[in-house]
Amino acid sequence: MTSDDDRDVLAAEYVLGTLDAAEGARAEALVRSDAGFATLVRDWERRLGELHAGIEPVEPPPQVFERIRQRLSGAEPSGAQVVELAEMRRRVQRWRNFGTAMAALAAVLVALLVTSVLRPDLMPARVQPEGPAAGRLVAVLQQDAASPAFILTVDIDQRVMTVRRVAAQQPSGKSYELWLVSKQFPKPRSLGLVGAQEFTTGTALAAYQPETISDATYAISLEPEGGSPTGEPTGAVLWGGKLIETLPAARP
């Protein structure tokens, strides 16, 4: 029984899926940080992956691709995972041509939005806003002047969130993890890790209803590298806060 065997067995069990959530998270962190381990995992994926031939294909519902398309064009990459901004920028470029075509339309929409905020009574009845102006919500999260600060911005229509680190150093061997705390769920839900760069953008909120997003409390905890091994916050919760709107409500 050698430690090489231990690593290979861990890689194989990671591929098989027999690890519990904590072990799986540790293996996941190893895949990202240890190229040798990542190779072991790839080897097992290749060896065991052939078994997929035994799975009967099942047609997914048509709306699945519709949602994928929406998330690609509106929200940009990756579901539960947090994506670094540099990567985002590169990807966004691909959708930009479409965006240019939309710009003229957007200008009209901005005019309508401004009208709807300042003089809702001038709006045609059908497009008068029903409630508070939806759109950008922001939370500034800081315990005191000396502690790390983060600014969380949420585009509620696209359900895209961006976390900006203001004075938060990355402690070595630790990761910041963002949580959504809502009375609708018995436990905090992870929204992914805050990346090492200044900006981290993610689409983990796509899984939640707009009301849930706007009513929730957001928290950041300091977790072992790679994130909480248990699926719940295990480290110190550095701050928690609620989102506020960046625009005045459409109607007083």
Next chain:
Amino acid sequence: MLTAAELVGLLRAVAAGDQAAFERLYAATRAKLYGVVLRILRRADLADEVMQEAYLKIWNSAGQFDPAVASPITWMVAIARNRAIDLARKKRDISVEEAPEALEFAAEFADPLAGRERSEELRRLLDCLGRLDPEQRQLMLLAYYDGLSREQLASRLGRPVNTIKTWLRRSILAVRECLGS
């Protein structure tokens, strides 16, 4: 299903941001990936969610796909399985015991590969799995197809978790040895 070479071509195009290629890739692979995740998650709503995440990940990582390391479908299935197992571990409420389809799957499990076309690699893997003790072979296949954790495998097979752990280790090392690491 398209040929492996066609899928490799589509993945290259997807890596370059070709949305039409992505759509064709989805059309060619969606039923296989959905079959994989539905079997593990046993709930259509969760399987839908995982499909979205898996294909977004495929869109984002297509540039990292290396045909020298894996076949395109194996690579894509690995991404989808990974997401499905991740979600299954987080949602403890997907209990094998409560899932009505579980029995159905168990019945059909007898030989999921019967009568299917087998690649050379698959033949070798099956040969190696065939050399395992039958209960340990069943353990490996249940783990792969149903995405069960050690604890779930223990309750399914009526064995202590430690035994499952030992068996998994022994089977994994035996398969590696047999395939020629």
